Amino acid sequence: MTTKTQTAQKNMIVNANVCTGCRLCELICSLYKEKETNPAKARIHNEFYLMEGMRVPRVCINCADPKCIPACPIDALKKDKATGWVVMDTKLCNDCQMCIGACPYGAIRLAPDNDVIKCDLCGGDPQCVTMCETQAIKFDSRQPQKITHARQGMKSFLDKEILEK
Amino acid sequence: MRQVAYVDLTNRKVTIKPIPEDLLRKFLGGRGIGSYLLYNHTTKGIHPLSPENPLIFSPGFMTGQFANAMGRCHVNGKSPDTGKYGDSNIGGAFGAELMYAGLQALVITGKAAKPTYLFIDNDKIQLRDASKLWGKDTFQTQLGVWDELQDSDVKVACIGEAGEHQVGFACILHQLKRSAGRTGQGALMGSKNLKAVAVRGSQSLPVKDPQKLLEITRRQYEYIRRTKIFEITKRWSNLFAWVVNNEREGIVVRNHRANFYPEGYGHLDVDIFLDKYSEKMLACQQCAMHCEHRYEVKEGPYKGLKGEGPEWIAPLHFGALVGNIHWDVILASFEKTNRFGIDASTFGLYLAWLMDIYDRGLIGKEQTGGIDFNFGSAEAMVKLPELINKDEGIGKVISHGADEAIRQLGDKTGEFLYRCGRGLTQEAVNDRILRATCLGDQTSNRGNDHLRGRCNLEFMGLPADVLSKIIGRPTNPDPYAWDTKAFFAMWQQNLNTMSDMMGLCKFWTQWFAPDLFGYEQPLEVINAVTGWDMTKEELWQASDRVWNMEKMFNVRDGEDRRNDSPPKIFFEPIKEGARKGLCLEPDKWNALLDEYYDLRGWSRNGIPTPEKLKQLKLDKEPSHTI
Numbered sequence: 001m002t003t004k005t006q007t008a009q010k011n012m013i014v015n016a017n018v019c020t021g022c023r024l025c026e027l028i029c030s031l032y033k034e035k036e037t038n039p040a041k042a043r044i045h046n047e048f049y050l051m052e053g054m055r056v057p058r059v060c061i062n063c064a065d066p067k068c069i070p071a072c073p074i075d076a077l078k079k080d081k082a083t084g085w086v087v088m089d090t091k092l093c094n095d096c097q098m099c100i101g102a103c104p105y106g107a108i109r110l111a112p113d114n115d116v117i118k119c120d121l122c123g124g125d126p127q128c129v130t131m132c133e134t135q136a137i138k139f140d141s142r143q144p145q146k147i148t149h150a151r152q153g154m155k156s157f158l159d160k161e162i163l164e165k
Numbered sequence: 166m167r168q169v170a171y172v173d174l175t176n177r178k179v180t181i182k183p184i185p186e187d188l189l190r191k192f193l194g195g196r197g198i199g200s201y202l203l204y205n206h207t208t209k210g211i212h213p214l215s216p217e218n219p220l221i222f223s224p225g226f227m228t229g230q231f232a233n234a235m236g237r238c239h240v241n242g243k244s245p246d247t248g249k250y251g252d253s254n255i256g257g258a259f260g261a262e263l264m265y266a267g268l269q270a271l272v273i274t275g276k277a278a279k280p281t282y283l284f285i286d287n288d289k290i291q292l293r294d295a296s297k298l299w300g301k302d303t304f305q306t307q308l309g310v311w312d313e314l315q316d317s318d319v320k321v322a323c324i325g326e327a328g329e330h331q332v333g334f335a336c337i338l339h340q341l342k343r344s345a346g347r348t349g350q351g352a353l354m355g356s357k358n359l360k361a362v363a364v365r366g367s368q369s370l371p372v373k374d375p376q377k378l379l380e381i382t383r384r385q386y387e388y389i390r391r392t393k394i395f396e397i398t399k400r401w402s403n404l405f406a407w408v409v410n411n412e413r414e415g416i417v418v419r420n421h422r423a424n425f426y427p428e429g430y431g432h433l434d435v436d437i438f439l440d441k442y443s444e445k446m447l448a449c450q451q452c453a454m455h456c457e458h459r460y461e462v463k464e465g466p467y468k469g470l471k472g473e474g475p476e477w478i479a480p481l482h483f484g485a486l487v488g489n490i491h492w493d494v495i496l497a498s499f500e501k502t503n504r505f506g507i508d509a510s511t512f513g514l515y516l517a518w519l520m521d522i523y524d525r526g527l528i529g530k531e532q533t534g535g536i537d538f539n540f541g542s543a544e545a546m547v548k549l550p551e552l553i554n555k556d557e558g559i560g561k562v563i564s565h566g567a568d569e570a571i572r573q574l575g576d577k578t579g580e581f582l583y584r585c586g587r588g589l590t591q592e593a594v595n596d597r598i599l600r601a602t603c604l605g606d607q608t609s610n611r612g613n614d615h616l617r618g619r620c621n622l623e624f625m626g627l628p629a630d631v632l633s634k635i636i637g638r639p640t641n642p643d644p645y646a647w648d649t650k651a652f653f654a655m656w657q658q659n660l661n662t663m664s665d666m667m668g669l670c671k672f673w674t675q676w677f678a679p680d681l682f683g684y685e686q687p688l689e690v691i692n693a694v695t696g697w698d699m700t701k702e703e704l705w706q707a708s709d710r711v712w713n714m715e716k717m718f719n720v721r722d723g724e725d726r727r728n729d730s731p732p733k734i735f736f737e738p739i740k741e742g743a744r745k746g747l748c749l750e751p752d753k754w755n756a757l758l759d760e761y762y763d764l765r766g767w768s769r770n771g772i773p774t775p776e777k778l779k780q781l782k783l784d785k786e787p788s789h790t791i
Contacts, residue, residue, distance in 0.1 A: 020448035020455035023258070027231040027451065028379070035375040037231050038265065040367035048317060050307060050340060053447065053459040053473065112367040131386065133399070133453040134446075
């Protein structure tokens with residue numbers, strides 16, 4: 001059951017239908033967080049489906065019922081009660097990768113140095129959305145009517161992915 | 166440290182070398198380092214399809230970086246189509262991945278003993294067996310590589326059967342329509358038994374001043390996205406160029422029978438394409454302008470066809486040029502050229518030629534294998550790509566050099582195959598009514614080229630002070646005036662060269678519209694990333710240097726002023742329409758060319774002087790530094 005507080009919280013909203021695959025989100029993420037340009041170190045990943053013409057942003061969308069939290073053996077992942085965000089304690093995290101397997105959106109990533117990385121919304125001012133021309137990614141409150149379109153895009157795509165497998 | 170990798174396919178040897186910083190500063194990346202490497206790794210007179218001809222991939226200097234629209238990759242190789250300096254440029258995500266794998270350039274020489282593909286996995290370069298991929302089209306090849314490597318994040322550039330058959334205008338394809346199109350680099354790749362280059366990289370691109378780069382790229386994005394041209398292009402792509410140039414009688418219809426195509430109204434309208442076919446827009450890496458259409462044909466004989474593109478060359482070369490007014494036929498033909506790895510642009514020009522000589526009764530169904538080649542024939546448009554791809558029938562006749570095609574079809578047919586002085590088929594633009602554009606197009610080192618020398622600003626009706634400020638000296642905005650146009654052409658060529666060195670898409674530059682990037686914006690990015698103190702003058706010099714480097718390649722093989730000659734047809738008057746009677750005048754052309762050579766620092770025979778080469782620090786070339 002979602003509370004009033006939860007629906008008013010701001011969160012990452014993804015609409016894969018309008019994603020163009022420009023990858024500017026990946027590039028600003030790594031530069032902002034790591035001071036170097038490297039999509040492999042970005043907390044957001046743009047997945048490419050050639051024949052379907054789909055480009056799908058994969059990033060933590062702070063699930064209401066996150067699967068990564070119970071998967072973590074040392075409680076490095078917690079849901080912040082105030083913001084609703086799933087927060088990773090990077091000092092506690094020992095890079096075991098269990099959360100990567102648990103996440104249904106492929107939102108948690110393994111960086112080249114085997115560091116497990118997850119979006120932290122840049123502390124509340126996510127940089128990636130500032131470069132998204134089509135608003136395929138947005139930082140906005142999760143009112144039901146606002147996420148319907150985005151959910152449609154994600155759902156129809158996930159249906160396809162599951163059906164193909 | 167930026168690196169160049171050398172792959173010797175004959176001896177299965179891989180070497181990686183660092184690129185000295187002073188060389189980088191002289192040539193940057195992309196077309197700069199690419200033309201340097203081409204000159205240094207070739208000798209006079211090599212055959213374009215010999216193992217000695219290198220195939221060179223060079224991402225732009227800022228490709229892969231957090232930099233707007235600087236994600237492109239250059240391809241160099243002596244052209245199998247013309248036998249001259251050859252190059253082409255690919256968008257998409259291929260070049261960026263080479264950078265993430267640590268490579269500013271990749272030089273491929275020799276010939277593999279059997280079908281091979283390269284897999285570049287960061288610093289490991291493998292030569293892998295491509296026998297299962299050989300014979301596949303470019304889409305199936307990419308899927309096949311992903312399947313074998315179990316990784317769809319690998320970026321692939323590959324050839325279709327056309328390249329395998331060394332078709333003179335075969336291209337190298339990436340994704341569904343990103344192509345190294347002109348000058349036949351696909352044939353070069355095929356001649357090496359090289360089916361694909363696959364790359365996956367996870368290395369960081371260092372940035373000297375990350376805060377500054379963040380500020381610069383954000384600011385430049387915020388500025389560009391508010392321009393009118395950005396707003397139009399993000400939905401239309403550059404299809405408006407088709408409309409604008411048709412209205413100006415600046416196009417070629419039915420292989421030069423006319424220069425205006427009113428038959429297209431109500432059929433080839435861009436609105437029809439947007440409403441009926443374009444589903445959404447996609448983008449190259451690092452570009453917010455997202456100008457690539459994703460289309461689907463929902464009804465008619467080609468129902469179910471899906472793909473990406475097209476750009477203005479499609480309604481032009483697959484529409485007006487060949488007398489076709491149907492969008493779905495354009496898409497059906499265009500999709501095949503992409504899938505088979507055939508340059509769409511050159512395909513349209515050869516098709517127009519065949520239709521013209523068929524119409525004149527110089528060839529018939531005996532030569533075309535029973536296919537109707539009248540202007541507008543959908544049958545020809547859809548069947549010819551298949552024949553080219555398989556190197557069969559009339560496809561085979563046109564795929565191994567223009568001279569060979571003319572020899573086979575009859576000398577009289579040669580009169581109607583329009584080529585510029587470097588032998589490249591003439592794009593369907595009515596250059597005879599333009600000045601700076603005609604000069605800039607026709608003196609381009611790979612042959613007539615709207616991407617290397619077209620001066621779009623020439624006919625935008627800009628106020629004189631606005632145009633002059635952009636060019637940097639007083640420039641006459643009258644498109645029919647001859648004065649000040651020689652420098653205008655040179656300025657344009659240098660700007661476009663700089664763009665190709667940077668990996669910058671020309672849709673973001675003053676090639677496309679007056680309020681877009683000049684030299685200043687890329688320069689800001691260079692200095693923030695490298696920590697250099699490069700000036701605008703130095704960057705201009707570097708672009709001038711690269712233009713001259715390409716010229717040296719052609720001069721070494723014996724070219725001179727005679728190669729800077731527009732097709733004869735431009736000296737003939739327009740037969741009908743509002744511009745009836747207009748033509749390029751030989752004495753005016755020659756005077757303009759003289760002025761251009763003087764400005765370039767070349768002799769009146771079009772040869773760079775020793776002083777010019779010394780000034781550009783090219784006098785020691787080939788220096789064999791890398």
